[in-house]
Amino acid sequence: MATKGYDFTAIEKKWQTIWDEQKCFCADHDHSKPKYYTLIEFPYPSGAGLHVGHPRSNTAMDIIGRKKRMEGYNVLFPIGWDAFGLPTENFAIKNHVHPAAVTAKNIDRFRSQLKMLGFAFDYDREVDTTDPAYYRWTQWIFLKLLENGLAYKAEMPINWCTGCKVGLANEEVVDGVCERCGSPVVRRVKSQWMLRITAYAQKLLDGLDQVDFIEKVKTQQRNWIGRSEGAELDFKLSGCKGALRVFTTRPDTLFGATYMVVSPEHPLLREQADKIENLDEIAAYQQEAARKSDFERTELNKDKTGVEIRGIRAINPVNGNEIPIWVSDYVLVSYGTGAIMAVPAHDERDYAFARKFGLPMVEVVAGGDIEKEAYTDIADGVLVNSGFLNGMKVKEAKAAMIDYLEKEGIGTRKINYKLRDWVFSRQRYWGEPIPVIWCPNCGCVPLKEEDLPLELPKTDHYMPTDTGESPLALMEDWVNVPCPKCGAPSKRETDTMPQWAGSSWYFLRYTDPHNDKELASQEELSYWMPVDWYNGGMEHTTLHLLYSRFWHKFLYDIGVVPTPEPYQRRTSHGMVLGADGQKMSKSRGNVVNPDDVVHEIGADAFRLYSMFMGAFDQAIPWSTQGARGCKRFLDRVWKLQEMVKGSEYSKELLADTHQTIKKVTEDFDRMKFNTAIAQMMSYVNAVYDKGSITKEELKTLLKLLYPVAPHITEEMWQEIGEKGYIHEQSWPVYDENALARDETEIAVQINGKLRLRLMVPTSLTRENAEEYLLPKPEVKALTEGKTILKFVFIPGRLLNIVVK
């Protein structure tokens, strides 16, 4: 459909060239002005090009940044490329093109698409995570983590993707399949590099109190970290030596522990193998469990499975009862100690398990009916059948039991976190090489800082291996090196880092992107950090956002960065859905291409629609018709040039003009872009009703609209004969006094029902309303012959008279 109106193609090209050539939006190196650092999640340059959803976040922060510049701030709004990653590698494998070549091509495409949309990025500060000059510092941070005991290698059950042949972080497994390739994920034991994020669990939790993140992000992070308080205690074993250690949040129910459960991967099963009488049965169960991911284990939870370990039993430390030990996959090896004491009377899962296998149950908290269900209330219950705890409330009993356990040396107070350490290795080519060497004499030898970056060897052998080794393992020239310490023939680590590595500190590099002495200078970091406003998707709340806070806090602790938190404010945008209300995807055929949209209605209209389509934090379906409506609005704005009469603010529109400045200013700061735009539309409608606009009014409107639609407003600024650029102007301010009107319309209600609308003086207050309003004939007619019980007046809003 051909749309007429202003020539957006020529105008947008013109201004993009001017901005680019004159470097209008490069952050100032002069630090005397106050700074403002706006950040978007840097894109992964996929082969599909920019998605129609990208502009939503980008435009929002572009608006904030452009407005902040007009308010006198030195704004940093950088862009870069999160370019390591599996899709690129997979594409390279499939099409026999080197990942580096694919990446370079994709970045060029993304850059030109972003420029086409007119974002005010500082292109002088572009970063690329695959550039050795960048990942040199990613590797440097890894060495620091290693040096500080936060990186370690561990043999542990990991999620093994049967498609990618790599270990995945738990966080990367979605619905039991690999987040990236969709293949089933199984459990497998492998030696992996781990990062001890759990050491920062409490700091990550506490830090949330100091930042301005939207509440649901904080809640999600807190839940993810999952702090719980309880006790860790030992159950002695009968039939063999040793003890079984468990974590419990309900030490008060210890008298009710009637059996124990260990996870299928629990070391007890190996250590006590010679005592266990039914090893075959247990081995079969272990094998079955290994095939299931955590998700499947939980999905099948309606029918609990398990095997009793015969030959060893446990002794309840408070009453000396000998109780059975079971193996079941409803207990996870990765949480707590991988073993539990089961209190079926007061835990739903234990209850279901005990019912299925006919295990005994002892009520130790009175208040429920354990014949019907587990009684889990912790507020009102009173302890029974529990020796010295009898008669206590749950909270009191918990404390008393912990004291007892500590006194008797059975157990200790313990805080546990749901958060698990971060599986950091990938058996892939397209990632940062982990800079360590394995020496037969010295063990793990880190590279020296001056030997960084350890570059990815340029090779065509980037195919994954069936053995699960990294492709780098096959490159003998690269792998075989002398030990830096003793000179003995050694081998390089061949695993690479996950994509999350490069994105965990990129916001630091933006402050000083060309520094080849340190990741960024103290001077630049102290000026720019923290990021003032970071917007991104909810899907990154628990992965990227938590990982980068962890790295940042670590860097703070070792004195590399000046702030304990990286981001002061975090907001989130809603997804852009297809026109059918479904998630956009190639297979559904509902994908909208930004190139097509810009071609038809221009970048300004696209930006405008992205912000107008609905509440910023909600998912909204795309509507091509709706986007055209925004183009129509810009055409109406363009034609205002022909309607200019007079210079200063006109009396007729004075209140409207100031109201618009106020509304737009406040709504932009609150991310209520849709209502800010609606206000400008109403203002333009009012101008059309009046038939003319003054020069000052038009200038103000253009400034307000500029952050959303920068090209058309720059052009009109010039067209109406103004000097300089609109982006150099200062943001309009409103005058509270000018908002005042003499008269205002109020609603008149009788018993809460709307009866009429009335113009009254704005000055009318609660005190004088009754004597002014009651004698009015319109009001009198409504109250005729009735008794007035109550008179409610809200200035400027309404009058409600309660009558009988």
Next chain:
RNA sequence: GCCGGUGUGGCGGAAUGGCAGACGCAAGGGACUUAAAAUCCCUCGUCCGAAAGGACGUGCGGGUUCGACCCCCGCCACCGGCACCA
């Protein structure tokens, strides 16, 4: 199952204790035009009514309040996240 979010016209949404439906889309009517497009103007929640006007109306059921889309209690549906987390 747990946690979070959402529920308002034909559609996207607005109103966070005070006139429900701003703004936009779609639709219908009109003007301009040889005609169409574009543009401009009007109408546009449902029901009753010729109209004036009235009744009903924000997922459902209760409650608080002079007054509830908004707050409280109990449900339902959809979306998202997490999950035998002991």
